[in-house]
Amino acid sequence: AQRVTQPEKLLSVFKGAPVELKCNYSYSGSPELFWYVQYSRQRLQLLLRHISRESIKGFTADLNKGETSFHLKKPFAQEEDSAMYYCALIPRPQGGSEKLVFGKGTKLTVNP
Amino acid sequence: KAGVTQTPRYLIKTRGQQVTLSCSPISGHRSVSWYQQTPGQGLQFLFEYFSETQRNKGNFPGRFSGRQFSNSRSEMNVSTLELGDSALYLCASSLAGSGYTFGSGTRLTVV
Numbered sequence: 700a701q702r703v704t705q706p707e708k709l710l711s712v713f714k715g716a717p718v719e720l721k722c723n724y725s726y727s728g729s730p731e732l733f734w735y736v737q738y739s740r741q742r743l744q745l746l747l748r749h750i751s752r753e754s755i756k757g758f759t760a761d762l763n764k765g766e767t768s769f770h771l772k773k774p775f776a777q778e779e780d781s782a783m784y785y786c787a788l789i790p791r792p793q794g795g796s797e798k799l800v801f802g803k804g805t806k807l808t809v810n811p
Numbered sequence: 812k813a814g815v816t817q818t819p820r821y822l823i824k825t826r827g828q829q830v831t832l833s834c835s836p837i838s839g840h841r842s843v844s845w846y847q848q849t850p851g852q853g854l855q856f857l858f859e860y861f862s863e864t865q866r867n868k869g870n871f872p873g874r875f876s877g878r879q880f881s882n883s884r885s886e887m888n889v890s891t892l893e894l895g896d897s898a899l900y901l902c903a904s905s906l907a908g909s910g911y912t913f914g915s916g917t918r919l920t921v922v
Contacts, residue, residue: 733910742814743854743901743913785854796867797842797905801854 701726701790703802711808712776720771720805722760722786730788732762732769733799737783746771746784756780776809783807813837815914817902823920829890832917836883836904842866843885844911845877848899857900860885892921 702725712718724730732749747755749762749769760771769786786802816835824830836843845857856869860879877887883904889896897920903911 735913742915743903745910745912748910787854794866795861796859797911798844798856798859798867798869799846799854799911800856801846803853 701730701788701800703786703788703800705784705786705802705805707805708803709806709808711810713810714778715775718773718776718780718807718809720784720786720807722769722771722802724767724769724786724788726767726788726790728790728792730790732760733787733789734758734760734769734771735785735787735801737785737804739782743785776807778809778811781807781809815902815904815912817900817914817917819917820915821918821920823922824892825922826892826894828892829888830892830919831886831888832900832902832919834885834887834902834904834914836885836902837906837912840904840906840912841883842905842907843879843883844903844905845885845887846901846903847871848901848916849897854901857887889919894921897921 704723734746736746737743758773783804785804787799818833842861844859847855858877859867863879874890879885899916901916903913905911
């Protein structure tokens with residue numbers, strides 16, 4: 700079975716501090732990993748995906764297959780980063796399906 | 812371009828009733844998925860459609876059903892509503908592996 704675990708339900712940091720949101724997954728195949736973000740009163744939106752290896756809004760995430768982790772990092776947190784963050788995976792291959800398996804989310808608060 | 816549009820935004824229904832939610836994907840997107848979001852269970856996959864065919868289904872009872880039309884628009888239906896069906900129902904569309912774009916959701920309250 701596929702599972703995504705985000706061990707921290709809540710995370711609070713101060714502006715300018717580094718932030719790391721943890722994500723661990725269990726899946727025996729080759730998953731595709733994502734981070735989605737939901738700002739207050741906004742829709743869920745894609746932040747980044749591991750295959751693109753890009754940095755969005757200063758966030759990066761590296762897939763560690765050995766530790767089955769996909770932690771999200773930002774060196775200097777900003778107040779506008781306060782949001783709910785969800786780690787998700789597509790358990791490829793699955794016959795073309797792109798069903799997403801989500802973690803329970805981490806609420807990040809960046810204090811001034 | 813227009814995003815994923817879900818209607819209605821809010822809905823209040825009585826136990827035992829049925830409800831139909833609608834989703835219009837981004838133009839050109841042929842894959843549509845539905846998710847249920849609740850505070851306790853988080854985001855759970857309901858179904859996925861591609862070119863009018865159900866490609867995958869989550870672990871929900873048969874009261875939950877869906878379909879996709881030839882223009883890629885999708886509907887989901889919940890019959891015999893229960894209090895536990897109260898949730899935010901999210902629709903998302905995708906263009907072949909580009910990652911899903913989500914709608915704002917329909918908030919269903921069952922009383």
